[in-house]
Amino acid sequence: DTEVTQTPKHLVMGMTNKKSLKCEQHMGHRAMYWYKQKAKKPPELMFVYSYEKLSINESVPSRFSPECPNSSLLNLHLHALQPEDSALYLCAVKGQGDSPLHFGNGTRLTVT
């Protein structure tokens, strides 16, 4: 499914680094989500943007900073992460009404 594109596919970063994850959608949907998924676990919701405004923050630590610069882009800025933050980070988008969540293929993040 290339309608939600996440870059990079893989990222290795040290605990003092600053990096960003990017999500781009071409579906015209106005709700955009960040999920974190650890191995053998379901996705855990981190943030929800609705019409480019942050509507839900699931008590995520401030070392994760989301940004929605326009209706097609969603970023997740990372700073001073811990090894336990290593996970698959998934972006998803959703349209109105009974539209389902559409996921990107994720960014596999490793914090060393």
Next chain:
Amino acid sequence: AQSVTQPDIHITVSEGASLELRCNYSYGATPYLFWYVQSPGQGLQLLLKYFSGDTLVQGIKGFEAEFKRSQSSFNLRKPSVHWSDAAEYFCAGGPYSGNTPLVFGKGTRLSVIA
């Protein structure tokens, strides 16, 4: 509280055999239910969804699911499993309410043997 339960952590089936993955939900009203599949290192792909109407819904890749209100279940079925169906399967649900986040089950890992 709203919840989605997948009782089976891991299921192994033979190629060509039938498959049923279980999902139970707990909601006050008719929930909005989904099945997603995830191959290793990939995102989640929607197999099918249910909100209202016909309780037997058809999805992609030959999958179907049946909503049974009396049993609070939304089980996923496939009549003949292929080796490529080996993956993690997630049931998810939520109220039909804007962008209210879905609740995911813990997932069922499907292994397919020859």
